[in-house]
Amino acid sequence: MDPDRLNTPSPHTPRTAAPARISALPWLLFIGALALVAWFGWQLWKPKDLGDPLATSLVAFEKQDKLTVFSAQLAPVVASDDTRLLGLVRSRQVAVIPARVEYALDLSQVGRDRMRWNAATKTLAVRLPPLGISRPNLDEARAQYLREGVWITREAQDKLTRDNTQLAERLATEQAGNPVLMGLARTAAKEAIRQNLSIPLQVAGFGDVQVVVTFDGEPNPA
Known part of the structure; x- marks a missing residue:
């Protein structure tokens, strides 16, 4: 082969x-x-420029001009006296009138001048204006009255009730401004602002942001 x-x-x-x-x-x-x-x-x-964190925070405030952060139930005890017929007829009324007051922030006063952004630590510092306290809302339907007097006319009773209503409103306003309630209201306000700002910033892509909130006159934490 x-x-x-x-x-x-x-x-x-x-x-x-x-x-x-x-x-x-x-x-x-x-x-x-x-x-x-x-x-x-x-x-x-791809991720683009995240923009201005202060602008994002201000937009979060625009939707709620006033933010109610805390409310308190009060029960002022007041008393009024009435004298008629040259002092011959005396009457007295003691009243316990439940009242409700609300503490609110005027967010329209919070501008760029009250905010500071630290990009290195992702920290937003916010300085708040003083809290506003609403006029007490008296629940006279649940009020309790104790009247003293041998003879209480209808006119005397109406006057005693009006006087006690005015006294209860004034006393409730004073009670609402006591340091304990104001401290609770400020704490609630700070927590509300943290939530109102941290969530929009996270959604905008700024990540885990720390929001530090203070009121006018409070020391700024380091």
């Missing part, structure tokens, strides 16, 4: 190298297209 014929490949011998290179081409094209789509997607959705 001729040795040259043994070394000559038969026309029927399968050739596998070229088909292997051809079959890999679609996968390479697919991977390239996938990378291209990923690149365009990154360009479209």
Whole structure:
């Protein structure tokens, strides 16, 4: 047998190298297209400038001009006297009138001058104006009265009730301003402001932000 014929490949011998290179081409094209789509997607959705955190905070305040942060139930005890017929007829009324007062922040007074942003520590410092106290809301339907007098006319009774209502409103206003209630109201206000500002800042992409809240006259924490 001729040795040259043994070394000559038969026309029927399968050739596998070229088909292997051809079959890999679609996968390479697919991977390239996938990378291209990923690149365009990154360009479209990549994080951009987060903007001004103070502007984001002020927008959060615009929707609520006044924020009620705390309320207190009071029960002032008052007493009034009435004298008629040249002092011959005397009457007295003691009243316990439940009252409700609310503590609110005027957010329209909180501008950029009351905010400071520290980008390095992601800390927003906010200085609040004094709390406002509402006029006491007297619940005279639940009031309790104790009247003293041998003869109390209708006119005397009406006057005693009016006088006690005015006294109860005045006393409730004084009680609402006591240091204990004011301290509770300020604590509630600070927590409310932290929540009102930290959540919008997180949604805006600023991450875990620390909000430090103080009132006018309070020392600014380091």
